[in-house]
Amino acid sequence: MEELTPTAQTEEVNVCNTCASEFFVHTSKMKNICPECAHLIYNHKRCFHKFENERCSKCYWNGKTSAYALKLKQKALKKQKNARINVLIGIIFTAISLIQSLSGLLFGGISYWGLFGLLIFIPFLMRSIQYKKQLDKEYNIL
């Protein structure tokens, strides 16, 4: 058994059944799961940890994420990364199509490739931005 800090003696402490860290019961929405795991797995409000002596002084979490929670976090980060790449692709191709259309007009014609590109990549860009926003809201890991 680890020695508890003075604050831990005045707070009700429970052990997280996912990462096995002790945590202050009142800081988590879930009785047997610490705020960190509850955030990663169940998307509850996170604790913005403040580490003192290798423990968060707010929720008493020990900073050791379980393999399961870590895997979920990595998956979430990967999804967010892919979403960001899609937005970037959307921006680049929309810009190229726009330039094509404009230069088409400049030379007195209509660039069908440019218009075709705009028709495809503007909706693609909109969808990508929306998806990215949705992910950011969902995971709230920034």
Ligand SMILES: [Zn+2]
């Ligand atoms: Zn935990």
Ligand SMILES: [Zn+2]
């Ligand atoms: Zn904390």
